[in-house]
Amino acid sequence: MSDQLKEALLAAWRKRAGQTEADVDPEDQYDELLKAADQMEEQGLITSAEWRQLVREAGNLFTLNEQQPHR
Template identity: 70%
Template sequence: MFDQRKQDSLAAWHKLATQAQQWMDPEQQYDELLKAADEMEEKGLITSSEWRQLVRDAGSVFTGSQEHKTH
């Protein structure tokens, strides 16, 4: 049960990271990714090191989308 909840939460996070640009601006997407990572850590679904990696990944998504806006 726990593993399935973790898997589902991470899958939803990755979907938001890869598909949300179609319906939200980069700042909203970044904020939602951070909120989702925070919620997973608060629920005990991920470790603090997994949380840090998600935050780094969210930053990469944000900076990548910002670079595409300027080109």
């Protein structure tokens, strides 16, 4: 497992998760985050425990974004 690749992909995942622009659809963002987490796990870059944590974070973010008023 490449630690540098793992760190780069996790940083990209967190950057994507931090996008809060009005033009980012919460459902699309959630789907993208899940796909990215799936790809990292399939490539062996993250453990199943790390994958579950990312999925939880994506779910929490989706719930938070859905509760906010849309523009």
